[in-house]
Structure formats: C-alpha cells, structure tokens
Amino acid sequence: MKKVLVFYKSKTGFTERYARWIAEEIGADILPIEKVNLETIDSYDILVFGGPLFASRISALDKVQKWMEKRPKKTWVIFATGATPSDDGFVKSIERINFPPDTQKPARFYYFLSGINFEKMGWFNRTLIKLFARMSQKNIKTDSGTAPVPPRDLRSVDLCDPIYIEPLLKYLRIKR
Secondary structure, three states, X not given: OOOEEEEEOOOOOHHHHHHHHHHHHHOOEEEEHHHOOHHHHHOOOEEEEEEEEEOOEEOOHHHHHHHHHHOOOOEEEEEEEXXXXXXXXXXXXXXXXXXXXXXXXXXXXXXXXXXXXXXOOOHHHHHHHHHHHHHHHXXXXXXXXXXXXXXXXXXXXXXXXXXXXXXXXXXHHHHO
8 A cells, every 4th residue: 555645734724624634534644844855755655735725826836846846756646725616617727827837747636615714814815805805896886886885804714625525535545
C-alpha cells in the first residue's frame, strides 16, 4: 500500500477541515504546509495538498509547485476551497489560472465549496470583501428601481460538506 500525506494551508479553518476529513477517510498522515519540506515529501508516494482560493489563486501553491517540479514522479493531488459555488467552467478556469502550460500539473485537481469566516479573516481581507459587496450592489436595481442598501455587517457562512470529497477519495483508493 502506498504512503499518503495530506498537507494544507488554511487561513480560516475550512481547508484544514477538508484535509482532516480526507486523511481520516484514507488513513493518511496530515500536516500543515509549514511543517513540510522535501525530506518529508520523500517519505510519501502520494501527496495531497489543499489551499484556499484568494482572487482565483490557491494559497501557498507556488511552494508546492516547486516541490512538484523537484519530485515529478510522485503522485500529486491538489484541492482548493472557496465560497464560490462551482460548475465545470469555474473549476476549469481555476485550474487554468493555477496550472498554466509551463508548470507541473497535478494528477488530479478538485474544488470544494467551503465558506467565509469573517471572525478569522484579517482586517485587509474583510475590508476587500465588504468593498466588493458594496460595489456589486451598485449595479443591482430593486423592483422599485432603486439600488438596494448594501449590508452593513456581512455574516460568516459555513458550506463545507464531506460529500464533496467523495471523488477525491475514490481516486486515492484506486491509486493506493
């Protein structure tokens, strides 16, 4: 049986939760990316990395891609988490943005719906999201013809569901 490491970068806890669910289901080791290095990677056959999306980019992927280039014979699986509901077009665009033609590509890429946690988010990210919400409200008209009042207080939302990891688990069970 092949040895599997699940490692992750998590800012608000959603990606870590998915990483833990995956590791528990397949009996893999799990580490935050800060505790992973090439020596760690050399101890595993299959490497599963998860990171949150921010402006369509997977957090900490640049570091992982350097490792992928140095260890191309390893099986690499990448997943991203975010609050945007997905469809095939969205997932393909995230994949194209993060894995352009000149970069090492993972064996599989997955996207899992997660959520937004304003309490764990930094001030800068909270401010950007609120600004974006206000700007997007300006172009929307209500039935009365006026723009709706933007929300003063955006709320956290948790959309995580273990059902989303099933395709990834199926792939890992076949590869092991």
